[in-house]
Amino acid sequence: MSKKVLIIGTGLGALSTALRLSRRGYQIEMVDKYHKPGGRLNLLEKDGFKWDLAPTFFSMSYEFDELMKDAGMKKPFSFIELDPLYAVHFEGDQKKYLIYKNLDKLEAEFEKLEPGFKRRMEKFLDKTGKIFHDTENIIIKKNFNSLVHYLLSMSKVPWKHAPGMVTNMWDELGKHFSSFEVKVIFSLVGFFLGSTPFDTPAVFTLLTYTELKHDGYYNVEGGMYKIVEGLVNELKARGVTFHFNVEITDYYTEHAVLKGFIDQHGNKWEADRFVVNADAAAFRGKMFSREKYTEEKLDNLHWTMAPLTIYLGVKGKLDSLYHHNYFLRRNFKEYASRIFKNSIGLDKPYYYLNIPSVHNADYAPEGHESLFILCPVPDLRYKSNWDDAEQIADGIITDLSQRIDFDIHSSIVSKTVLSPIQWEKMFNLYKGSGLGLAHDLNQVGYFRPSNQDEVFPNLFYVGASTTPGTGLPMVVISSKLVTERILKYDGVIS
Numbered sequence: 194m195s196k197k198v199l200i201i202g203t204g205l206g207a208l209s210t211a212l213r214l215s216r217r218g219y220q221i222e223m224v225d226k227y228h229k230p231g232g233r234l235n236l237l238e239k240d241g242f243k244w245d246l247a248p249t250f251f252s253m254s255y256e257f258d259e260l261m262k263d264a265g266m267k268k269p270f271s272f273i274e275l276d277p278l279y280a281v282h283f284e285g286d287q288k289k290y291l292i293y294k295n296l297d298k299l300e301a302e303f304e305k306l307e308p309g310f311k312r313r314m315e316k317f318l319d320k321t322g323k324i325f326h327d328t329e330n331i332i333i334k335k336n337f338n339s340l341v342h343y344l345l346s347m348s349k350v351p352w353k354h355a356p357g358m359v360t361n362m363w364d365e366l367g368k369h370f371s372s373f374e375v376k377v378i379f380s381l382v383g384f385f386l387g388s389t390p391f392d393t394p395a396v397f398t399l400l401t402y403t404e405l406k407h408d409g410y411y412n413v414e415g416g417m418y419k420i421v422e423g424l425v426n427e428l429k430a431r432g433v434t435f436h437f438n439v440e441i442t443d444y445y446t447e448h449a450v451l452k453g454f455i456d457q458h459g460n461k462w463e464a465d466r467f468v469v470n471a472d473a474a475a476f477r478g479k480m481f482s483r484e485k486y487t488e489e490k491l492d493n494l495h496w497t498m499a500p501l502t503i504y505l506g507v508k509g510k511l512d513s514l515y516h517h518n519y520f521l522r523r524n525f526k527e528y529a530s531r532i533f534k535n536s537i538g539l540d541k542p543y544y545y546l547n548i549p550s551v552h553n554a555d556y557a558p559e560g561h562e563s564l565f566i567l568c569p570v571p572d573l574r575y576k577s578n579w580d581d582a583e584q585i586a587d588g589i590i591t592d593l594s595q596r597i598d599f600d601i602h603s604s605i606v607s608k609t610v611l612s613p614i615q616w617e618k619m620f621n622l623y624k625g626s627g628l629g630l631a632h633d634l635n636q637v638g639y640f641r642p643s644n645q646d647e648v649f650p651n652l653f654y655v656g657a658s659t660t661p662g663t664g665l666p667m668v669v670i671s672s673k674l675v676t677e678r679i680l681k682y683d684g685v686i687s
């Protein structure tokens with residue numbers, strides 16, 4: 194008889210795991226505390242507008258192709274490659290910088306600021322490309338069974354990359370570029386990992402290689418949620434069952450073996466194997482009261498930024514803007530080093546603006562635009578009171594109006610603001626951390642919470658806070674790694 198798997202959560206990690214396992218004959222049931230599937234990869238619909246709730250793009254698109262192949266299905270959505278990838282606005286600068294994959298076009302953007310830009314960028318991409326290809330299969334796409342196993346794998350990474358483990362992204366960029374703007378722009382990837390370029394190891398400059406050369410940035414025809422709809426339809430066709438508004442709050446064992454979980458209403462959910470898509474560190478602490486994951490110890494881990502998100506429907510078209518737009522200032526180092534610890538005011542924030550209606554007209558009624566603003570803010574450890582969320586949001590809207598010369602306030606038809614408090618509640622994100630655990634060297638590879646439980650061997654984890662890390666492609670890789678673990682545990686592969 195096929196083994197039954199209960200998956201707790203329906204984020205991208207969970208859906209991808211369900212597809213891989215269902216292909217191999219496992220019988221799957223999924224529960225989620227949220228009212229619809231997708232986790233953070235979700236859709237907000239209101240007042241005739243739509244917004245991607247959180248992820249608005251992804252890189253390493255080929256990981257989705259790998260998933261389709263492994264799951265034995267056709268891709269139920271189509272990629273839209275972004276060109277330019279994004280636009281960057283600095284305060285007080287009339288010019289906006291457009292980031293292209295084409296290095297000649299990119300050089301034209303920076304020729305006045307950075308003499309010899311193309312040559313410098315080629316050298317930078319050559320180095321970061323080597324880091325990527327030298328670590329991808331050895332470190333990123335691998336399960337580790339012990340510290341020795343991990344260290345042995347690390348020893349296969351060429352020594353020339355070792356300095357990149359101990360220096361930071363900002364200093365690495367300084368070796369290649371002299372202009373402030375160029376260094377700031379190409380260190381923004383540090384924020385995608387949820388940290389700052391001053392805290393992120395230099396090896397992660399490999400992300401610039403994935404964005405500019407190896408792959409690019411993508412959106413999806415019809416919007417990001419088409420990914421979730423496509424995967425869920427396929428799973429339903431395979432007989433997978435879904436239950437929403439079900440929050441797992443307890444568990445039970447028999448002779449020290451994990452037998453099942455219990456939801457908020459006291460219902461029991463029994464299975465042979467369990468996959469948890471909730472935060473892999475926080476879940477161990479909250480559910481099992483594990484010594485290593487007490488609140489005090491969790492608080493001492495390095496968590497990624499919390500989001501303050503604003504979803505606006507406005508009357509009028511904002512034709513001068515792109516799919517992705519960053520609005521930055523000139524106190525970059527001071528802001529980046531202080532914002533996460535709430536030691537700098539949020540009255541002059543940095544933020545990201547996404548206009549989904551650029552690629553997907555049905556996200557806004559005719560003559561209107563939908564706008565999504567993401568402002569990285571301190572998590573609930575450093576700022577627990579968000580009564581001022583609306584006020585901060587209004588300040589951002591005023592700032593944006595001035596910078597794009599369009600009175601947004603008087604054009605607003607729909608407005609929703611989500612603070613870290615709501616983000617924590619919606620998806621059980623630890624203290625509102627948007628991307629989960631950060632990627633310091635002591636929080637990656639073997640040191641990241643494992644995808645197989647330490648106490649219950651029939652319990653597995655998938656998603657942003659287990660291996661390999663956060664972001665949509667990483668979470669898809671995470672589903673591959675956990676599937677391998679389960680198949681090994683069941684003796685299907687050796």
Ligand SMILES: Cc1cc2nc3c(=O)[nH]c(=O)nc-3n(C[C@H](O)[C@H](O)[C@H](O)COP(=O)(O)OP(=O)(O)OC[C@H]3O[C@@H](n4cnc5c(N)ncnc54)[C@H](O)[C@@H]3O)c2cc1C
Pocket residue numbers: 201202203204205206207224225226227231232233234246247248249250251252439440441442470471472500502567619620621627628655656657658663664665666668
């Ligand atoms: C504002 C924001 C913007 C982002 N932008 C991007 C982007 O542009 N590109 C990109 O690649 N990544 C982006 N990310 C990161 C990306 O969203 C995540 O890395 C990814 O979606 C995580 O997927 P997951 O499967 O790990 O978990 P999740 O999406 O968090 O899913 C976990 C699910 O588990 C459920 N759950 C938790 N606890 C329980 C419980 N006890 N019982 C039942 N259900 C439970 C939750 O409700 C949730 O649905 C962004 C994240 C945020 C917050």
